[in-house]
Amino acid sequence: xxxxxxxxxxxxxxxxxxxxxxxxxxxxxxxxxxxxxxxxxxxxxxxxxxxxxxxxxxxxxxxxxxxxxxxxxxxxxxxxxxxxxxxxxxxxxxxxxxxxxxxxxxxxxxxxxxxxxxxxxxxxxxxxxxxxxxxxxxxxxxxxxxxxxxxxxxxxxxxxxxxxxxxxxxxxxxxxxxxxxxxxxxxxxxxxxxxxxxxxxxxxxxxxxxxxxxxxxxxxx
Amino acid sequence: xxxxxxxxxxxxxxxxxxxxxxxxxxxxxxxxxxxxxxxxxxxxxxxxxxxxxxxxxxxxxxxxxxxxxxxxxxxxxxxxxxxxxxxxxxxxxxxxxxxxxxxxxxxxxxxxxxxxxxxxxxxxxxxxxxxxxxxxxxxxxxxxxxxxxxxxxxxxxxxxxxxxxxxx
Numbered sequence: 484x485x486x487x488x489x490x491x492x493x494x495x496x497x498x499x500x501x502x503x504x505x506x507x508x509x510x511x512x513x514x515x516x517x518x519x520x521x522x523x524x525x526x527x528x529x530x531x532x533x534x535x536x537x538x539x540x541x542x543x544x545x546x547x548x549x550x551x552x553x554x555x556x557x558x559x560x561x562x563x564x565x566x567x568x569x570x571x572x573x574x575x576x577x578x579x580x581x582x583x584x585x586x587x588x589x590x591x592x593x594x595x596x597x598x599x600x601x602x603x604x605x606x607x608x609x610x611x612x613x614x615x616x617x618x619x620x621x622x623x624x625x626x627x628x629x630x631x632x633x634x635x636x637x638x639x640x641x642x643x644x645x646x647x648x649x650x651x652x653x654x655x656x657x658x659x660x661x662x663x664x665x666x667x668x669x670x671x672x673x674x675x676x677x678x679x680x681x682x683x684x685x686x687x688x689x690x691x692x693x694x695x696x697x698x699x700x701x702x703x704x
Numbered sequence: 705x706x707x708x709x710x711x712x713x714x715x716x717x718x719x720x721x722x723x724x725x726x727x728x729x730x731x732x733x734x735x736x737x738x739x740x741x742x743x744x745x746x747x748x749x750x751x752x753x754x755x756x757x758x759x760x761x762x763x764x765x766x767x768x769x770x771x772x773x774x775x776x777x778x779x780x781x782x783x784x785x786x787x788x789x790x791x792x793x794x795x796x797x798x799x800x801x802x803x804x805x806x807x808x809x810x811x812x813x814x815x816x817x818x819x820x821x822x823x824x825x826x827x828x829x830x831x832x833x834x835x836x837x838x839x840x841x842x843x844x845x846x847x848x849x850x851x852x853x854x855x856x857x858x859x860x861x862x863x864x865x866x867x868x869x870x871x872x
Binding site for chain 2: 505506507508509510511512513515516519520523524525527530531555
């Protein structure tokens, strides 16, 4: 299901910024078998309309229509995007090939920024921070984790920002912090042993907003 | 114009291409574009390749292209190697490949282990394409300018890639 969520976000749900600018992009695939992971660091600072996406070999279609991918276990990814209209889509693990022990951190600052991290597997960690200060150019941040014992930290700050944190599995923990005006939050946890109350490294859910939309769903099996 | 090169087990290989070299390799007066095709098979080869903007400037349509194929171990710049934990402002040392100008293309294909490569493009509309298959390889990509693209695929264990793109 997450695959379809991702596809909808990449292809339709998020706006595509088409203004003139710097337009740098990275299309990436890292794959490995076994327990020795790969390391990815991408810094797209001082550039507008930069993109981090996937499919460098053109297997799935046109580059940019799928996320940058790390396939295998114990991978590390660090993404920094500073500028307006930046977009980063990262996937660790795949359907049918879940990954373990991956870490992904992304920081996106600027107008109309978009960040998305999807992890399929267990014992993964994702941290995403998205900031924006424009009421007319909202930013979006999303973390999707499908598996057990995952940890997710999503921080969204600014005006008209949107944050989505979705965890499906058991013994997952999270931090969700959203602050700003007219912020939109969707927070979903499904599973057993889920933690968001200050235990197991979780600080829980914190939302400070005016005139925002907040949706929180917790489902214990 | 093309410069095929296929040394086997060559150590301490240093290649610098410029407009002068491109003329020597057959550039015509009407075409200032530089193209370098390099295939290396072996171990511990050290590369240093620089293609600078042609004298006629970026508006002439002249572009540079580097195509490199490496098969072996510890190629690029392993002797001076950075190994993981690359700082964001890491100097371009191991396996330094540089292009300046607009519309340049750099293609790197590596198969092997412990290869280190650094690639730098300065200008607009440049493209770096890399495919690395093997273990413990490291690649650093730095692009300064607008409309630049880095397309990278790494397959294997313990590989590292760092990409820095800036418009300053």
